[in-house]
Amino acid sequence: EAGVAQSPRYKIIEKRQSVAFWCNPISGHATLYWYQQILGQGPKLLIQFQNNGVVDDSQLPKDRFSAERLKGVDSTLKIQPAKLEDSAVYLCASNPPMNRYEQYFGPGTRLTVT
Amino acid sequence: GENVEQHPSTLSVQEGDSAVIKCTYSDSASNYFPWYKQELGKRPQLIIDIRSNVGEKKDQRIAVTLNKTAKHFSLHITETQPEDSAVYFCAASSSGYSTLTFGKGTMLLVSP
Numbered sequence: 001e002a003g004v005a006q007s008p009r010y011k012i013i014e015k016r017q018s019v020a021f022w023c024n025p026i027s028g029h030a031t032l033y034w035y036q037q038i039l040g041q042g043p044k045l046l047i048q049f050q051n052n053g054v055v056d057d058s059q060l061p062k063d064r065f066s067a068e069r070l071k072g073v074d075s076t077l078k079i080q081p082a083k084l085e086d087s088a089v090y091l092c093a094s095n096p097p098m099n100r101y102e103q104y105f106g107p108g109t110r111l112t113v114t
Numbered sequence: 115g116e117n118v119e120q121h122p123s124t125l126s127v128q129e130g131d132s133a134v135i136k137c138t139y140s141d142s143a144s145n146y147f148p149w150y151k152q153e154l155g156k157r158p159q160l161i162i163d164i165r166s167n168v169g170e171k172k173d174q175r176i177a178v179t180l181n182k183t184a185k186h187f188s189l190h191i192t193e194t195q196p197e198d199s200a201v202y203f204c205a206a207s208s209s210g211y212s213t214l215t216f217g218k219g220t221m222l223l224v225s226p
């Protein structure tokens with residue numbers, strides 16, 4: 001089975017610019033997660049979708065971050081405007097309907113804000 | 115919300131030795147505890163998990179133990195090999211929506 005796809009793999013932007021990341025989960029996986037992983041730390045959940053509805057976005061900095069999953073399949077995460085502290089790897093994950101705990105991660109997008 | 119503490123932050127062992135990584139959690143409602151291995155520049159990959167109705171689980175050289183009373187769980191790797199070198203993350207899930215809270219990770223270095 002194909003894995004979770006993410007693009008781009010790397011992105012370098014200047015502070016105050018905007019950026020968008022894309023994720024395509026494994027086919028049939030209804031739940032999709034976006035994590036932020038700062039260097040040397042564990043992944044931190046930003047937002048969780050169940051189909052196209054938001055389940056948990058309590059740790060999403062809503063003044064600058066937004067995410068959508070309009071058709072319940074792929075998803076985009078946007079940052080506008082970016083800050084230096086947003087430099088991190090942004091991981092997308094999904095899990096199958098029969099195992100709501102086991103998460104499969106994508107390769108991530110490494111964002112550098114200068 | 116859930117808080118997961120992980121120790122040690124770094125662990126160096128000789129090939130063939132055992133390695134133990136410990137985590138504690140705060141939410142007594144947590145009921146699922148996975149361990150992920152992340153090699154440099156790669157995605158986290160699930161290596162073993164345990165649910166709250168089980169005290170121990172083994173899979174070849176790796177095992178996980180859970181003490182619900184003390185709210186801690188541990189990863190045990192026996193007969194370590196250089197390819198076990200990576201960062202290991204524990205996590206806990208307490209919500210009904212399978213949200214995971216991760217520890218800060220342990221960098222394991224296995225020297226030949």
